[in-house]
Amino acid sequence: xxxxxxxxxxxxxxxxxxxxxxxxxxxxxxxxxxxxxxxxxxxxxxxxxxxxxxxxxxxxxxxxxxxxxxxxxxxxxxxxxxxxxxxxxxxxxxxxxxxxxxxxxxxxxxxx
Amino acid sequence: xxxxxxxxxxxxxxxxxxxxxxxxxxxxxxxxxxxxxxxxxxxxxxxxxxxxxxxxxxxxxxxxxxxxxxxxxxxxxxxxxxxxxxxxxxxxxxxxxxxxxxxxxxxxxxxx
Numbered sequence: 001x002x003x004x005x006x007x008x009x010x011x012x013x014x015x016x017x018x019x020x021x022x023x024x025x026x027x028x029x030x031x032x033x034x035x036x037x038x039x040x041x042x043x044x045x046x047x048x049x050x051x052x053x054x055x056x057x058x059x060x061x062x063x064x065x066x067x068x069x070x071x072x073x074x075x076x077x078x079x080x081x082x083x084x085x086x087x088x089x090x091x092x093x094x095x096x097x098x099x100x101x102x103x104x105x106x107x108x109x110x111x112x
Numbered sequence: 113x114x115x116x117x118x119x120x121x122x123x124x125x126x127x128x129x130x131x132x133x134x135x136x137x138x139x140x141x142x143x144x145x146x147x148x149x150x151x152x153x154x155x156x157x158x159x160x161x162x163x164x165x166x167x168x169x170x171x172x173x174x175x176x177x178x179x180x181x182x183x184x185x186x187x188x189x190x191x192x193x194x195x196x197x198x199x200x201x202x203x204x205x206x207x208x209x210x211x212x213x214x215x216x217x218x219x220x221x222x223x224x
Contacts, residue, residue, distance in 0.1 A: 004155075033212070042118070042201060043156070043214040050210065058211055090155055098144040098205040101212065103155030 002027045006091050006104035013081055014112050021076045021107050023091030029102070031094045032074040033058070034066065036087040037106075043090065049074055050097060081111040118202050118215025125192050126223050133218045135202035136184040144205040145178055145185045149198045150217075156201055160187070192222045 004025045013019055025032065033048035035058075045058030049068040063085055065077040074093075078085060088108050092101040118135045125131050135145075143164040148156035162169045162176045162185065169176050173192075178185040189196055202215040 035214075040216060042116075042216040043203075045211050045213075048211055056210070059213075092155075097210055098207075100146065100158045100161060101148075101156075103148075103157070105155050106153075 002102070004091055004093055004102050004104040006089075006107050008107060009105065010108050012110045012112065015082055016080050019078050019081060019109075021078075021089060021091075021109070023074045023076065023104060024072050025074075025093040025102070026072065027093065027095070027102065028071065029093035029095050030071070031097045031099075032068065033092050033101070034064070034074070034076045035090045035092065036060065037090060038087050046076070046089075081109075083111050085109065086111045116202060116204055116213050116215045118218060120218060121216065122219045122221075124221045124223060127192060127194060129192055131187075131189045131192055131196070131220055131222075133187045133200055133202070133220075134184060135186070135204075135215050136182075137204050137213075138183060139204070139206045139208055139213075140183075141208045142204040142206045145176070146203050146205075147176060147187045148201045148203065148214075150201065151198045159200075189220075192220075194222050194224050196220060197222045 007022045030051050034046040035043040044060045047066040049055045091104040094101045116137050146161035149159045150156040160176050173190045175188040200218045
């Protein structure tokens with residue numbers, strides 16, 4: 001089944017403890033991206049990747065890192081999480097950059 | 113970053129009535145305008161999209177219209193059903209920055 005898989009689904013952590021949210025797609029998509037969803041703000045792009053080893057900042061990149069070593073994986077790294085990073089995170093992918101996005105099921109992150 | 117304004121933020125309609133959601137944007141380099149439906153606890157899913165060289169597109173009960181001159185696009189749902197109840201997001205892709213920008217969402221409730 002074609003899908004974008006994110007893990008974990010729920011995560012509670014404490015300020016400053018490094019964490020990684022994994023994202024994997026099985027559709028051979030070139031474009032992958034991360035979003036955070038906050039009430040009243042919609043979805044905001046954190047980082048995106050046009051292809052392997054090509055990543056760039058979205059609108060809200062501060063406090064986040066990404067890597068794209070393989071085409072299928074695009075992990076989101078929070079080196080030192082802070083409470084303002086408490087949010088619902090979505091990974092998405094598309095065959096090319098301006099085409100239909102396929103979203104994962106989301107990761108609800110709480111930073112205490 | 114770029115801005116997409118979406119209205120209304122909430123919408124209640126009687127089953128069988130039509131629902132219309134409108135979005136406006138400012139970036140002339142935008143060329144792809146998708147609409148996503150998000151059900152509770154799930155990631156957004158594409159329901160219809162339109163490219164900048166087309167003025168209208170229809171898929172059964174769902175249609176999207178685009179006015180590039182006025183920089184606005186709208187989602188039209190006819191003969192609404194209770195299962196249409198969800199949050200709907202408009203989005204645009206712009207070559208300025210190679211990324212997607214999303215509206216803030218419309219919570220649609222269809223009353224049986």
